[in-house]
Amino acid sequence: MDQNKTRKNRIVSLRFKIVVTIILTALILSVIAVTISYNVYSNTMDLHYKTLTSNLAKTAASQLDADALLRYYNEVKQIGEYDEEKYQSDEAYRKDYDAKANALKDDEYVRMLNVLFDIKDSNGITYLYVQKLEGNLCTYIMDADTSEEQCQLGTTHGVSGPTKETEHPEEGIPAFITNDTYGWLCTSMEPVRDSEGNPVALVGVDVSMNDIMEDRANYLRSILLIMGIAVVVLMFAILFFFVKALINPINMLSNAARSFIQDRNSEKKNDSAISKLNIRTGDEVETLCDSVKQMESDINTYIANLTAVTAEKERIGAELNVATQIQADMLPRIFPAFPEKKEVDLYATMDPAKEVGGDFYDYFLVDDDHLALVMADVSGKGVPAALFMVIAKTLIKNRAQLGESPAVILKNVNEQLCEGNEAELFVTVWLAIIEISTGKGIAANAGHEHPVLKRADGKYELVIYKHSPTVAIMNGINFREHTFELHPGDRLFVYTDGVPEATNAHNELFGTDRMLAALNRNPEASPKELLTTLKKDIDLFVGDAPQFDDITMLNFCYKCSPVVKELKVDAKRENLEEVLAFVDKELEIANCSMKTQMKIDVAVEEIFVNIANYAYAPETGSALIRIETQYDANRVEITFHDWGMPYDPLAKPDPDITLSAAERQIGGLGIFMVKKSMDDMKYSYVDGQNVLTIVKYLD
Amino acid sequence: MTITKNQEAGKLTISLEGRLDTTTAPQLEGELRTAVNGITELIFDLEKLDYVSSAGLRVLLAAQKVMNRQGSMKIRNVNSDIMEIFEITGFVDILSIE
Numbered sequence: 001m002d003q004n005k006t007r008k009n010r011i012v013s014l015r016f017k018i019v020v021t022i023i024l025t026a027l028i029l030s031v032i033a034v035t036i037s038y039n040v041y042s043n044t045m046d047l048h049y050k051t052l053t054s055n056l057a058k059t060a061a062s063q064l065d066a067d068a069l070l071r072y073y074n075e076v077k078q079i080g081e082y083d084e085e086k087y088q089s090d091e092a093y094r095k096d097y098d099a100k101a102n103a104l105k106d107d108e109y110v111r112m113l114n115v116l117f118d119i120k121d122s123n124g125i126t127y128l129y130v131q132k133l134e135g136n137l138c139t140y141i142m143d144a145d146t147s148e149e150q151c152q153l154g155t156t157h158g159v160s161g162p163t164k165e166t167e168h169p170e171e172g173i174p175a176f177i178t179n180d181t182y183g184w185l186c187t188s189m190e191p192v193r194d195s196e197g198n199p200v201a202l203v204g205v206d207v208s209m210n211d212i213m214e215d216r217a218n219y220l221r222s223i224l225l226i227m228g229i230a231v232v233v234l235m236f237a238i239l240f241f242f243v244k245a246l247i248n249p250i251n252m253l254s255n256a257a258r259s260f261i262q263d264r265n266s267e268k269k270n271d272s273a274i275s276k277l278n279i280r281t282g283d284e285v286e287t288l289c290d291s292v293k294q295m296e297s298d299i300n301t302y303i304a305n306l307t308a309v310t311a312e313k314e315r316i317g318a319e320l321n322v323a324t325q326i327q328a329d330m331l332p333r334i335f336p337a338f339p340e341k342k343e344v345d346l347y348a349t350m351d352p353a354k355e356v357g358g359d360f361y362d363y364f365l366v367d368d369d370h371l372a373l374v375m376a377d378v379s380g381k382g383v384p385a386a387l388f389m390v391i392a393k394t395l396i397k398n399r400a401q402l403g404e405s406p407a408v409i410l411k412n413v414n415e416q417l418c419e420g421n422e423a424e425l426f427v428t429v430w431l432a433i434i435e436i437s438t439g440k441g442i443a444a445n446a447g448h449e450h451p452v453l454k455r456a457d458g459k460y461e462l463v464i465y466k467h468s469p470t471v472a473i474m475n476g477i478n479f480r481e482h483t484f485e486l487h488p489g490d491r492l493f494v495y496t497d498g499v500p501e502a503t504n505a506h507n508e509l510f511g512t513d514r515m516l517a518a519l520n521r522n523p524e525a526s527p528k529e530l531l532t533t534l535k536k537d538i539d540l541f542v543g544d545a546p547q548f549d550d551i552t553m554l555n556f557c558y559k560c561s562p563v564v565k566e567l568k569v570d571a572k573r574e575n576l577e578e579v580l581a582f583v584d585k586e587l588e589i590a591n592c593s594m595k596t597q598m599k600i601d602v603a604v605e606e607i608f609v610n611i612a613n614y615a616y617a618p619e620t621g622s623a624l625i626r627i628e629t630q631y632d633a634n635r636v637e638i639t640f641h642d643w644g645m646p647y648d649p650l651a652k653p654d655p656d657i658t659l660s661a662a663e664r665q666i667g668g669l670g671i672f673m674v675k676k677s678m679d680d681m682k683y684s685y686v687d688g689q690n691v692l693t694i695v696k697y698l699d
Numbered sequence: 700m701t702i703t704k705n706q707e708a709g710k711l712t713i714s715l716e717g718r719l720d721t722t723t724a725p726q727l728e729g730e731l732r733t734a735v736n737g738i739t740e741l742i743f744d745l746e747k748l749d750y751v752s753s754a755g756l757r758v759l760l761a762a763q764k765v766m767n768r769q770g771s772m773k774i775r776n777v778n779s780d781i782m783e784i785f786e787i788t789g790f791v792d793i794l795s796i797e
Binding site: 576605667 | 764787793
């Protein structure tokens with residue numbers, strides 16, 4: 001709505017501008033043209049008239065006898081002083097004066113007057129007269145006039161106008177134009193000279209310019225009218241031209257451009273409003289139209305390219321996500337890592353800096369009693385590092401599972417990685433193989449960070465020793481290895497440089513000191529808790545600064561072997577006390593509270609009585625009770641074996657404990673109580689044995 | 700387990716001391732079979748009882764069923780460990796525990 005409004009305003013505005021421009025231009029041009037032509041016209045006319053009157057005056061002067069004129073002048077002056085007022089008002093005086101003056105007019109006078117009349121009539125002269133100037137006075141000698149206003153010989157009055165202003169008026173007065181009571185007149189005065197060339201009198205010629213002045217006004221009116229009409233006609237012509245040649249094509253372009261996206265969206269790509277434009281003005285507007293068409297096709301091509309590029313980017317992004325997932329899946333992430341190995345507790349994490357990282361950790365059993373731990377960092381980041389990491393990880397694991405020692409493993413892996421390593425990538429590796437039953441281990445460190453060791457009663461400390469070169473840096477190198485021994489409660493922490501080199505916004509490094517401090521804050525925390533706390537510390541330190549390197553950590557805890565005791569008895573109710581005594585003895589060693597001991601006793605009683613009552617009925621058989629105590633984990637696991645008929649007590653539905661006393665069945669409560677009071681309960685039937693396991697964590 | 704009985708007309712108070720388990724439950728069951736005859740109010744004092752297994756619960760449930768027919772039964776002085784067992788098994792809703 002608003003857009004349409006402004007659009008309308010804009011079109012009106014352009015037309016308005018054109019009209020105003022034309023009118024202003026025409027007005028200025030007209031004024032200049034009219035002024036110039038009017039001036040030229042009037043100057044020409046004035047000059048023509050001035051020349052004409054001047055020539056007429058000269059002609060008339062040549063026809064007059066100077067001596068006679070001087071004589072008439074002298075004679076009329078004898079009559080006495082001419083009194084103008086008296087002549088006009090006093091009839092007697094006028095008649096007397098006229099009679100005296102007329103008496104002076106002889107034949108010569110009449111002849112000359114007739115000549116003047118001839119000249120006057122044949123040349124359309126308004127007034128033709130002869131005067132004599134004497135000081136400030138001029139005296140009429142002749143006046144070729146028949147009207148009442150004729151000046152009598154001797155009529156005298158003061159000079160005025162150009163006569164007064166001319167320095168030597170007796171020598172003649174150049175033609176001039178006046179507009180007074182006699183109307184528009186062009187006057188010229190020429191001297192009549194005697195034989196010696198002295199000016200005696202002046203011949204005055206007045207030519208009326210009333211007609212010519214009227215012509216001039218007419219000329220002005222005509223030219224203004226013509227100009228006005230021309231301006232209006234021209235204005236409409238120009239406006240029509242502009243609308244056709246400029247405004248309409250611009251509007252078409254504007255509308256077409258506006259519908260560009262609409263056309264694209266409505267699948268009219270090859271039939272858009274712009275491509276249908278047909279502007280043939282043959283000027284810049286047509287060029288503009290062609291340019292817009294070109295631009296449209298360029299934009300379409302560009303959009304098509306951009307779409308293709310974006311799709312390609314999305315594809316690469318999706319593949320990178322898959323790669324990240326594959327890489328994440330390659331690292332073992334199931335914890336607890338070895339539930340059947342009670343001596344081993346470990347946790348590891350990797351946070352890649354980019355989508356895929358070059359860090360990796362690994363842990364796996366080489367055989368039933370040997371655990372391999374790997375912490376490694378491939379140089380570089382992103383996809384190349386990730387690819388190299390995959391190879392390195394696979395080679396190390398394959399070699400390790402052959403049962404080789406760390407130094408041999410790394411030597412072999414080094415040989416293979418050096419083949420075709422055009423990218424000159426390398427990998428730092430810490431590799432340890434630990435004998436689980438004894439805690440003895442062999443480790444090799446190929447240019448990796450110092451491992452951190454915590455003895456059972458000590459703190460986390462860096463273990464600093466000389467490292468071997470990194471793997472894949474050079475063919476044929478040997479790697480150093482060393483032995484170490486872990487005792488129950490000892491813990492190992494290995495990591496990549498992403499931990500100590502985590503950088504905050506002030507370019508400070510996290511450093512091993514902060515790392516050790518974080519580890520020692522709660523050194524007995526579970527491996528998972530320990531790594532989570534450390535990662536939180538790093539995140540807090542780094543703040544908003546971007547993560548530059550992968551952060552990978554592994555914490556390994558070597559625990560005590562569990563204490564296992566076994567008791568085999570006949571499955572008879574009479575033996576319950578012996579069984580409970582056996583269990584209670586172990587629980588006392590584990591410092592079990594009386595409350596928990598009672599719960600465990602109830603559980604043992606229920607299960608043992610069940611076996612005694614039903615497993616071999618009606619015969620009798622034996623039962624094996626195995627109690628496994630994990631002191632450092634405060635965990636007791638009791639397993640009941642019998643060789644009776646297969647029976648899964650867990651498969652039985654729980655009794656409905658909401659029923660009233662009358663509705664409650666006597667029985668089925670025992671196993672339910674065990675389920676409720678123990679932390680875990682499992683049943684399996686293996687090798688002809690019912691194996692029921694209960695687990696309780698001591699407070 | 701020691702069982703102490705104290706009878707005043709139709710009111711019988713039985714105090715239990717020690718463990719009420721598979722071994723001792725039949726002993727209590729035998730005592731009750733004869734003792735509850737003509738009793739309208741049966742009271743168990745469990746102050747000195749430190750252990751109950753499902754066998755013991757069975758005897759208590761049976762006694763409750765009998766007393767529902769001929770009078771009332773109350774349980775007194777239950778310690779927290781045994782209370783926990785009563786709670787787990789839903790016995791708190793069946794027995795009148797004071």
